[in-house]
Amino acid sequence: MANVSDCVPEVRQVGGARLPTTWGVFDVASFRERTGREHLALIPPSAPESAPVPASASAVPVEASQAPAAVSTGPAPLVRIHSECLTGDVLGSLRCDCGQQLHESMRRVSAARRGAVIYLRGHEGRGIGLAAKISAYGLQDAGLDTVEANLRLGYPVDARDYSVAAAILGHLGLWTVSLLTNNPGKVTALRRHGIDVTQRVPLVVEVAVEADRYLRTKRDRMGHHLSEYRCIAPDSPGCQPTDSARNTTGE
Template sequence: MNQLKERLQKKLDHLRRGEVLYYKTEDSSDVYAFCFLKNSSAQNLTTLMTYGGPLSLLVSDQSEICKSREKIADCTVLACDFSAQGLMTLASNPKQEGPDRILLRVVESHDILKNLSVEGRIVEFASNVEGEEHCLIYTKIYNSINVDSSLLLNEEDISLARFFNPRLIDMTGMTEVELQQGTFKLYSFYSEIDGRYHWAFVCNDRKKENETPLVRIESECLTGHVFGSLLCDCGDQLSKGLEEIKAYGYGALVYLRQEGRGIGLKAKLDAYYFQQFHDMDTVDANLAVGMPEDARDYLIGAQILNYLKFEPLKLLTNNPAKISGLNRYGLSVEQQVSHIIPPSKHNKRYLDTKRDRMGHRI
């Protein structure tokens, strides 16, 4: 397990055991402490009470506390016994009565990936822990304390931890398909991150002990893959990628729905206009329509490879950004395998731009 996985897994395991974690906001020095209510200890809850801020409960709208009521607002006051034991009882008996009151904050589950509030960030990280929807207790820290850095979360930790989140990727089906390159097992995945289906064409013909799979990450290109555009090499890249994986005998082509290097079909066609009528290359054309030169992210691809247990892997690519994109989420790329497509008079400038301006090893 690499350092990234070790760091995040330690924090998840700590939270899973009912211990206290800490979250530091990106735009300020504010620090929050939180833990699961149900499997926490009286000592942990007592510790939270010493931090100087009011304690609040924090849940997603799928939690038992929300389901036990016909209607519940974002901020709801619950009756309770404001002691460590009384708060722990709330997790199993959310309708209990008591002489005290505690604020319940609710994060909408459909909005969790876009909710950048402190509450949204904490609930998203906690959702990496498998099981029923959890109830957290949290507080802002006002008193001066020394926080163990290994237990301190930041925004990057929460984003990278999506790789571990079993709720964000769902394998929706598998079948065999006969392609020109041979027979593959076709896996379908639905991603909660972008609300799209993605696919993996898997070959397992000649797996040997300790064999490293050959993998290609292919991003959607409607014009090249479907209509055979000569302006890019995407159609040939897809066909040759499947061919090489089949010849190797063990691996997968992961097909991600990231049209136009992640900028979408409309923006890509707008960029085509600037290439054809203003003599721009693909980088300047993307920038001219207000888009980055490459907006792709490889989290969903990393999740699919994690599901397939393809790690370490050999990556069939000329693009070093794909290697760093998978490394970012903790996947180990053992070797880069060149994926060279001979240029034509139509796409030579496109391929030169990949080499000269985007660092492709062509």
């Protein structure tokens, strides 16, 4: 396995605290790249009395020996690499499944009591930025799908870089993980940067009818594993609210 420090950006832990949320209590650690871009890692405490992740006042690189409760032996910890989505995560947009995926990931990692949710900034609109994403939405309103809209604007279909995620996982000592994702590209990217992904764990969420075309495009044109998903309105064409969609294991 490659040494993650040889192929990913330098990332420093710059703070930490306890963070109670609707989906569980986490130790939250903040990280900063040399570019100034900041990211978060949400880690469930190993026990209620666990100390929060210590802040790093001098902002020195984190060593594996400093890792919090995410590091342990046994089956590979459950990890979610979540790309920033202001419209879905914060504004509650129904056009995508990002907010639902974030919340379900937090719930499942908290329930597992080990692992992490890595929240990556700079991934808005699959890496094209917030303003460009809104422009792409306008093109989708005119009939293009999410792939066609990005290409029409002169952007790649997916411009995200997961090297910083690998760096953060390495800092936390999470070299071997079970990855909570429907995107096989994330599995490939993390493995390329030295993270041993032992299995892909499907992330099935309930979506609004407004997200149906978006999910179909991700499945049919981007290779995401989305053969089934639950829909808020079961009578919507294309939505598949089946019992088997609740499966959370396997390919």
